[in-house]
Amino acid sequence: MHPWAAAASWLLFLAANGTTKLDCFCTHVADVYYQGGGLRFQNDGEENLWLTYCVYPRAYKLEATCENLERLSAAAPAVARLLQLQSPAEERERGCAGALEQVREFSEGAADEFSVQQWCLIADHLAGSCSVLGLDDTDWNEETLATDHLRRPVLSQLLRALRQIMKAVSARRGCADQHDWNFRQQHLNKSEFEADYSVYLEHLANYTQDIARLISLGVAHTSQVFVPLAFEHMGIHPNDQRLHGWIKDVRRVRDMLHTKLRGWVHDMQSVSEQMTNYKIEEDKNSSGIYLIRRPLLNHRLLAYQTQFLSFHDDFSALCEEQHPKASEMFGLANALYSLYRNSWIETARIFNENNSSYFYIVDEEWQLKDRSNATLSVDTGCLQLLADALDHPTCPLEDLPPETIEQREQCRVQLWDDMVQRLPHIPVTSYLAYTQRASVNLCLLAWMSVNSFSVCQDVSFSMIQSVDDARCFFGSPDHKSCPELNVTYAICSVSRAILLLKCRDFSFHKQVEVCGVSLRPDGLHSGKMGGSSITPLKGYVKPTERALTYKARLSNATLKYKDFRIDRLKPLEISFIALNILFRSLTAGVYMYLPQLRNLPGKIFLSFQITGIIQVLGSEVVYRMSGVPNLSTAVQIDSALTLLSCMWLNSFCYQMYACIRHLRLPNDLLPAEASKIFRRQALYALAPWSILCAASISLENTSKYYLIHSRILFLVGISVSITLNLVLLGLVGYMYLRNRNAMRRLKISSKDKFGSKKQIVFLSVKTVFLSGIGIIVRIGFHQVQGIAQFVYYVHIATMAQGPLLFVFFICNESTLPLLKTTLLVWWKPDTVCPRQELCSAAERNLERRAAVHCTFAESSLSCP
Template structure:
C-alpha cells in the first residue's frame, strides 16, 4: 500500500465512531506501555501530551515572577488534564474495536509517516469539533443542591465538562497546527498573480479566525460550566442546606460575570474574521521579492489589549466577605479559569503571525490621533455623582441591585454618551445650581470612571475591536454616529475602553514590551520545545497597579461632594439668616418715607429680586424639588441678571445726580413715580431680550446649552462693566472737583469722611458694582473643587446681613429708623430735636394762615 493510503487508513481508524473516542483510547494504551513505536511516540507527544501553556515572563532587564494567579491557573490546568475522574463512555472505542486496530496500524508507521498522520489528525479533529461532534453543546446549566450533593451525578457532569475542555483545547491546538502544516505558498511573478494569492490568503485567514471563534464559543460554555462543581469540591461541600442555597446563587452570579468577560473574547474573534477582507498585500519596494501585509487598525492585533487577568479577587473579595465568607475563593477560581483561557487564546492569535513571518512583513495601520489625556468635557453631574458614589461606596456584585438602580445606570450610560457626543468642552456656570447640573471632567478620567470594576459598565462585554471601531467612528465621524456598532446604551462603555487603552497615556495601565516576553507554544507537531519572543502588552502588576488605581481613585473623589452633608445645618442657618435680613432691609425701605425716593425704590426692587431668587433656588427647588433642575437653573440665572440690571439703573441714577447737581429729594412725588416707571421699562427690556434668547437656545436643543449660558454670562458681564464705568465716572468727577477747589484756594478743615465711612462706602461700591457676582461665578468655574465652590456658596448667604448693615445701619438711615420706631411705641414721647422742629414749623404755618383784623380793617 502507498504511504498516502496508509495514512488515510490509520486516520480513518482513529476517526471511527467519533475521532475523540478512539484517540483517547489509544492515548490510554500508550500511557500504560513502556515501549513505543515511532507512530505511537509521535502521537503521544503531539496529541496526548498536556495541551495547556506554561507562561513565563521575562523583561529586557530581569526575570519577573508570574503573579500568584498564573501559578494557580497552571495548577488548575494540571488538575483538569490529569483529572482522576472516570472518562465518559467511549462510544464504540472498546478495547477490541477500532482502538485495537488503530494501535496495530500505528506500530507499522515510520517517522515520516507518523508526522504526516499528525498533520491529518490535526486538521480532522478541529473540523469535527467545530461541527459539534467532539463535545455536546451544553446549555447554560443551572446547578442546584440535588446535582451538587449527589456525588455520582456531579462527578459525571464534571467529567463531561473536563473532557470537553480537553477536547476543545486539543481541537484548538489542532486548528493552529493545521494552519502551520498547510500554509499558503507565495510563489508569484506579476501583480495579478500576487493579488490572486493574496485573496486565497485572506480567505484562509478569515476561515482560521472564524474557526477559532467557533471553538471559543464552545470553550466559553464548558470553561464557565467547570466553575461551580470545582468550587463546590474546593469549598462548598461542608455547608448546610441553607448556606448551600445562598452559596449556589452566589456562584451562579460569579459564573455570569465570567461569561460576560469571555463573551467579549468571542465578539473579538468574530470581528477579526470579518476584518481580514480589508487586508492588503503588496510588494516591498525596499526589498524586491518581499511581501508586505498591510493590516487595518481593526485587526487581531487588538486582542493583546484584552486584560491578562480579572480583578474580581482584588476588587470584590473584601466587599463580599460579609455576605459570603468564601467570596475570595470564588473570585480566585474565576480568575484562574480566565487566565487559563486568556493565555491559550492569546497565543493562538500570536502564533498565526509566526507561521508567515518568513514570507510576509506585517505593517499595521496606526491611529493618527493625538493624546487625549488633557481633554475635558462638560457632562451631567448626576451621572458623575453616580460614578463617584460607586467608587466611594462600592457594592458587592453578588447582591441583586434594585431595579431602580439598574435603570439609573442605563440612563446614566445614555446620558453620558449624549454628553460625549455633544463634545462641549466647557459650559459657563452662572449659578450654584448650574454648578450642580454640569461639571467639567477630564475625558480620560471619565472613561476610567465608567469602565473600572466598580463602574456602570460591569454587564457590558469587553470587545476590544468593537471598542476601537466605535471610538474611531466617534473621533473620525463626529457628525455621523450611524457607524457605531454598539447601541446607545453601551456606546459610552465601548468608546471609553478604547480611549483609555489607546489615547490616554497618563491613564493607561498597560505597558508595552518589545521582544522581552517569552511564551512556550505547544503547537509544534514535534516533541521539541518551541520558544519565541513576541511583542506583548501586559497589565502592571501588584504594588504598581494598586498605586495606579489609588491615584485614579483620588482624582475621581474630588468630584465627590457637590453638597457637603455635614455642613447642611450650617447652610440652612445661613439661608434663613440671609432671607430674614433681606426682608428686613426691604421692610425698612418701604417703611421710611425718606427712603421712598427714586434711588430707594430702585434698591427696593433690587432687594425684592434677590429675595425671590433665594426663595426660588434655595427654598422651593432645594427643599421642595420643583421645578426640574434645568428650569431652576434658568430661573436662577435670569434673576441674577435682573439684579445686576437693577444695579445698572441705580448706578446710572447716581451718576446723573452728581453730574446735574440735583439731589433725589428735590424731585416731586409725581416726578419720582414717572421716572421710576421709565427706569422699570429700561430694566425689563434688555432683561427680557437676554432671557428669551437664553430660553430659546436651551429649549431648542441640548447642543445649544453652552450658547444659552454664554448669552446669560455675557449679559451679566456687560451689566457689571456698566456699573464699573458709572462708578468710575463718579469717582473721576469727585477728584476733578476736589482739584478745582484746591486751585481756587478753597480750604476746609473738615474731612470728607471718617475711616468708618470710607469702609462703608467701599463695601457699598463693591455691592453696587456687582463685582461680588462676578467673583462668585468665577469661583464656580473652578470645576473639580467641589468643597471650595460649596464654601463660596455659603459665603454668598451672608449678603443679606451685609446689605442690612451697609444700607440701614448708617448715620442717616439708622437715626430715622430709631426715631420712627420710638414714635411707634410711644407717640407722646417726641425726641428733643424733632419737638423743636415741629413747634417751629407749626408756628410758621399758623402765622402764614392767620389774617390780622387790623389789617383787614385798614385795607
C-alpha cells in the first residue's frame, strides 16, 4: 500500500473511534500474554502495534527512596488504575466485541506500511480526545462520593482521560523521535546548517508546547480525580460519621499536590518559548563543528524540580492523631507525583537536541557567585515566624486562623522588602531596635523561607520563573527594573533559585539509593533499582549540617533573646527596672523639692531626669507589657527620647562652661532671670530635636526603603550631641588647668586641695554621666550582631542608671546634708538648722537667754 493511502486509512480508522479499538486489541493480547499463553501475532503490523501502542506507552514506574518503598507500594494499586486496560465489563460497555478482528484486518495493510508516521496520527487523535467536558466542576461531597451511580461513571471518565493523556505524551514523544536530524551528513556549509537547525528548533518548540498543553490538562484532571480515587482506594465507608472531615482533609492534600504540579506547567510553557532563542555559531577551532548557545532558561532547569514529594515524611506524624487517614492520603499524593514526573516531565525533558556529537552545547551561566556567606538584614518578627515554623511545625490539614494566614503573607512581603534593601545591617539607636532587625545568612533565610513547613507552602514551584526572577533581581541595582515580580510571591521564587543554584553549603546534591515499583496492566511488580549510578538527588527539603549550625547560632544568639527575656534573669531584670524608675523619680523629686536645686542647672537636670523616666516607662512598661504601640513606633519614640536626653546634657554642659567662663555661680541668677534663660535653653534643645524627629519620621513613613536613613539620622544626631558634650567638658577642664597654672605663677598658694578622693570619684562619675559616653557604649553594643545575650546584660546594667544618678548627684557632701535638714524641719518645724541666720540681735539675745535658763533648769531638773 502506498504511504499516502496508508495515511488516509489511518485517519479513517482513528476517526472511527480507532483508539478504543486499539485499547481493546491491547487488552486481549495482554490477557493472553499474562495468563501464560505467550505472544502470537498474525502479521508484522499487529506486532508493530503491540510494541508501539500497547507496550511502550505503558512502561511506567513509581520511584522513591528505598526507606519509603513500602509506603509507595501501598499506594501503587490506586495509581495502577490510571494504567489498567479495560475490564471485561468495560469492554462490553465500550463495544470491544469484534474490535480485535477489525484491528487485525487493518494491521495487515496500513499499520505495517505506515508504522513510521502512525505515532503522529495517534498523538493528534489522543490529544483531541483527552478533555472531559462538564466534569471539572463536580462537587465531591458526601452525596456524590457515597452514591455509586454518581461517583463511578465520573471517576471512570476521568481515569480514562488521564490514561489518554499519558498515552498522548508518549505518542507525541514517539512522533518527535521519527525525524532524523543528522545535520552533519546533510549539510556541510553554515547557511544550510543554520536553516535546517532553525526548522529543528521550531519543531522542538512545537513539541514542547504540545506536551505543556497536555500536562496542563492532566494537572486539572488529577485535581478532580484525586478525591474519588482516594475514597475508593482507602475504603471509606459511605455511612461514616467522619466522612465530612475526611473530605475536607483529602481536598487539602489534593490542593497541596496541585500546587506542586502547577509549577511544571509553567516551566514547560516557559521552556517552549525559550527554544527559539537558541543561537548557532561555527566553532572557530574546529571546521564543520557548530556551537549551540542556549539561554539560561532552558529545559535543563527542569532537573531541579522536586524529584520526590516529602508529604508523608514531613506531615504524617504531625497529622496522625487528629487525622487518622492522613498517612494514606499523603502516600497517594507522593505516588501520583512520582508517576507523573516519570511519565510526563522526564519524557518531555529527555527529548532535546539530538546528534550532540556533531555540535556542542554551551549554556548561558548565571553570573552570581556562591552566596553561602552573604548576609542580609531582616525583620526579626518574620524571622521568628520562620524559626517557629521549623521548630514547631503544624499539620497542613488544620484550619489556620485568618490572622495567621495574613501574618504569613505579610511576612513574605516584609522579607522581600528586606531583600530588596540589600543591606547587611541597619544601624540602631535603641535597644528596642536591636530586636527589630537581625543580620541573617542569605542562604539560611532562603532555606527557612521555602522549607516544607514554612511560609511558601501555597506557592507553586516554577524553577524557570525562580531563576528568571533571581537573575533579574540580582542583576539589577534597582529592583524597580523587574516590574514583573509579584511582591507577595517574590521571596519564595527568588529564594528557591539562589538556594538550589547559589548556596552550595545549604542545598544538597547527593546520590541516594532509589527503589521503584513498575506498573503493568495486570498488576504490580516491585523491583529495587541501584542508587549509585543515578543522577545525584538535588533538593533542599532535608537541612544540611551547615544550615542547622547557622540556624542554631541564629536562634541562640538573636531569636532566643529577641524580646530580651532570659528566664533565669527575669526577676533580676524586673528588679532593676523597678529600682531604675524609683530612683530616677526620687532624684527628680529632690530637685523639685529643694529650693537650692531649683536653679538653672537644676531645671535642666530635672528635664533630663523626666525624659529618662518617660523613656523607661514607655519602653519597659507600656511596650514590653502591653505591646503598644507597634515595635517600629516604639523604636522611633525610644530613639527620639535618647536624642532628647543627649540635648539636655548639651544644655547642662554649656551652663557649666558659661559659669566658669564668666565666673558667675548659678545661684547668683535671680529666679526670673534663671527662668528666662531656661526657656531659651529649652528652645535651643527642642528646636533641633523636633527637626530631626520630623525628618526621621518623614523618611521612615515615606518609604520603608528609607528605614536606614531614619536610623542613621538619629545616630548622627546623638553622636554630634555627645561630641559637643565632650568638647564643652574639655573646655571646662582646660580653663581649670589654665587658672591653676596662672595662680602658681602669681605665687598664690592655698592649703585647700581640689578635693578628697571621694570627691574626685564623684566628680569623675558625674563627668561620665554628663558626657553621654555611656549612651555611646550602649549604642555600640546594639550594633553587634550575634551576641544578643551580651546586649541583654548591657540592657540590665543600663537599668542601674537610676540608682547611680541618685547616689552621685544627691548623696554628695553638699546636697545630702541639705536634704536631711530640710526633711528634719519638715518633720519637726521647731528645729533650728545649723548655721541658720537669726533675724536680729534681739532674737539672738532671746535665744541666748532661753539657753541659759534651760541650763539652770536642767540643774534643778525642772526644764520642760
